[in-house]
Amino acid sequence: MDPGPKIAQVAALVGDPARANMLSALMDGRTLTATELAYVAGVAPQTASGHLAKLGDAGLLALEKQGRRRYFRLASPLVARMLEGLMVVAQEGPARQRNLWRGGETLRHARTCYDHMAGRIAVAIADRMVQQSFVLLDEDGGQLTDAGRSFFDELGVDLRLASKRRVFCRPCLDWSERRPHLAGAVGAAILHHALEHDWVEHVRDSRALVVTPVGVRELATTFGIEGTPPKDGREEQVPSPSRGRVSDRIRFSQWGAHRQ
Amino acid sequence: MDPGPKIAQVAALVGDPARANMLSALMDGRTLTATELAYVAGVAPQTASGHLAKLGDAGLLALEKQGRRRYFRLASPLVARMLEGLMVVAQEGPARQRNLWRGGETLRHARTCYDHMAGRIAVAIADRMVQQSFVLLDEDGGQLTDAGRSFFDELGVDLRLASKRRVFCRPCLDWSERRPHLAGAVGAAILHHALEHDWVEHVRDSRALVVTPVGVRELATTFGIEGTPPKDGREEQVPSPSRGRVSDRIRFSQWGAHRQ
DNA sequence: CAAACACTTCGGCCAAGACGGTAGTGGTTC
DNA sequence: GAACCACTACCGTCTTGGCCGAAGTGTTTG
Numbered sequence: 001m002d003p004g005p006k007i008a009q010v011a012a013l014v015g016d017p018a019r020a021n022m023l024s025a026l027m028d029g030r031t032l033t034a035t036e037l038a039y040v041a042g043v044a045p046q047t048a049s050g051h052l053a054k055l056g057d058a059g060l061l062a063l064e065k066q067g068r069r070r071y072f073r074l075a076s077p078l079v080a081r082m083l084e085g086l087m088v089v090a091q092e093g094p095a096r097q098r099n100l101w102r103g104g105e106t107l108r109h110a111r112t113c114y115d116h117m118a119g120r121i122a123v124a125i126a127d128r129m130v131q132q133s134f135v136l137l138d139e140d141g142g143q144l145t146d147a148g149r150s151f152f153d154e155l156g157v158d159l160r161l162a163s164k165r166r167v168f169c170r171p172c173l174d175w176s177e178r179r180p181h182l183a184g185a186v187g188a189a190i191l192h193h194a195l196e197h198d199w200v201e202h203v204r205d206s207r208a209l210v211v212t213p214v215g216v217r218e219l220a221t222t223f224g225i226e227g228t229p230p231k232d233g234r235e236e237q238v239p240s241p242s243r244g245r246v247s248d249r250i251r252f253s254q255w256g257a258h259r260q
Numbered sequence: 261m262d263p264g265p266k267i268a269q270v271a272a273l274v275g276d277p278a279r280a281n282m283l284s285a286l287m288d289g290r291t292l293t294a295t296e297l298a299y300v301a302g303v304a305p306q307t308a309s310g311h312l313a314k315l316g317d318a319g320l321l322a323l324e325k326q327g328r329r330r331y332f333r334l335a336s337p338l339v340a341r342m343l344e345g346l347m348v349v350a351q352e353g354p355a356r357q358r359n360l361w362r363g364g365e366t367l368r369h370a371r372t373c374y375d376h377m378a379g380r381i382a383v384a385i386a387d388r389m390v391q392q393s394f395v396l397l398d399e400d401g402g403q404l405t406d407a408g409r410s411f412f413d414e415l416g417v418d419l420r421l422a423s424k425r426r427v428f429c430r431p432c433l434d435w436s437e438r439r440p441h442l443a444g445a446v447g448a449a450i451l452h453h454a455l456e457h458d459w460v461e462h463v464r465d466s467r468a469l470v471v472t473p474v475g476v477r478e479l480a481t482t483f484g485i486e487g488t489p490p491k492d493g494r495e496e497q498v499p500s501p502s503r504g505r506v507s508d509r510i511r512f513s514q515w516g517a518h519r520q
Numbered sequence: 521c522a523a524a525c526a527c528t529t530c531g532g533c534c535a536a537g538a539c540g541g542t543a544g545t546g547g548t549t550c
Numbered sequence: 551g552a553a554c555c556a557c558t559a560c561c562g563t564c565t566t567g568g569c570c571g572a573a574g575t576g577t578t579t580g
Contacts, residue, residue, distance in 0.1 A: 005277050006350040007284065007343065012275030016568075020268035034527060044570055049528055051568090059352060068526050068577040077399075078352060078433070082345035083267065089342045090266040092319060139337070140444035141401045141430040170401040170430070173338070184400035276538075294557060304540050309558055311538090328547040328556050 013058050018043045019051045023083055028112040028207040031073040080114040087175040108176045110209040116187030123177045124225045135169055137180055142169035157193045273318050278303045279311045287343055288372040288467040291333040340374040347435040368436045370469040376447030383437045388483045395429055397440055402429035417453045
């Protein structure tokens, strides 16, 4: 009757590292097979099967059978939104290891976040748009100005997705940069445009995006963003046996500070 | 290095029913003592103490010592946002037991959601505002129109919280009604105004709000909302032996009188 | 048909952690 | 001072649930 128990059920589901890894991997909107998910989770296929069944039963994942394989994806944008929320808090968390994040330099630079762009580039774009008064952003919402609408029109970005009286811009707190980037229909349109015009490309088996030479030029001329691609171009996909038991004991003294 | 493990840590924390109940209880922005939280969680104080330490270490709760008691509250609005996300998905979940929710008729009708109103009334207000073109809402954002700004000015609702160029309206999916209500600065201003003018009152020890006769009249004239208060006016606070065990021993007379 | 493949079910092992009893610490009241 | 209260630390018990090996189902390939 209280919502408590219900949110506990969902949270407990996400609370297992293996399942959390699976969900993270699906955060970019792709659909992956059970075997692929077993790999990213770092568990045996039969273990993954159990996890996926639970996630499916709980309504977090949608399933599509195709021949002898089963494709999974997040059941809805609401699930992605929930995971975003968790990421933000998880990153916020105790100051202990905020930027311990060495690996994944490519990810930090540019990646997809469900249906829009995230990372340094995305934050830079958002900053620029705000600075030019093309969008208004705060922690509670976003809004495209008339100037912004013209800007996108000239650029050829397709905003038809949103009807004329619709609001369709929202901020999404970037978990690596800790600043907002553009999400919602506007964010999705930007990503779509960027992929369409070869500004960025998907990295295989990853949420990461690489900025192409064309992209570097366009970002500079269009948004005034200095292209500073990650130094390490290769950036191996760590096979990640991960699943390191969460044993690291956290010790904390001043966690009272109200960090708004 | 992947965010997976980190979100798993946070989610696992929320994934325990006792802790989830504590967090739920704090969702209205109040600050509660360890003993009160032990009660809502349905566990012994020493167990609660452990849970609270974990939540604090993880940065989900903020602590304020006062004499011999310790007051806890959510560490930031981001935590509330995360819990909102979980609630939405938890409610969405498997269709099997969607509206099994009999108890809590009062809660369904009107309640607080961190810093704004939720429930049937809040959804009705949001609907009305949209219908009158005072706000624009979709799943990704909200926006106050000029007409809406005038409306609130006339009504005497204080929107100063938000600077003039700021966006400050956002939708929040109501987990009982499954439709959006107003959150963000606008939502907070409405709740503040409603409490200030005795349209609604807090129910002791609960997130529930009761609409006063004044409120019924004002909601009708101002928003055109037919007051349909929950049939069962008394609606006992179920003492909820809930999570069994201890509970019965602890009897509370009147904690929580903390009337924000 | 047999073999390879994708995936699921079953069963037993094992560790994490939730629980409250007991025993403390520090703050408040009389 | 003593009594009392809110809260915390430690400890042993016990349940939950993640894990993989082995075996089974259904699908595609040769």
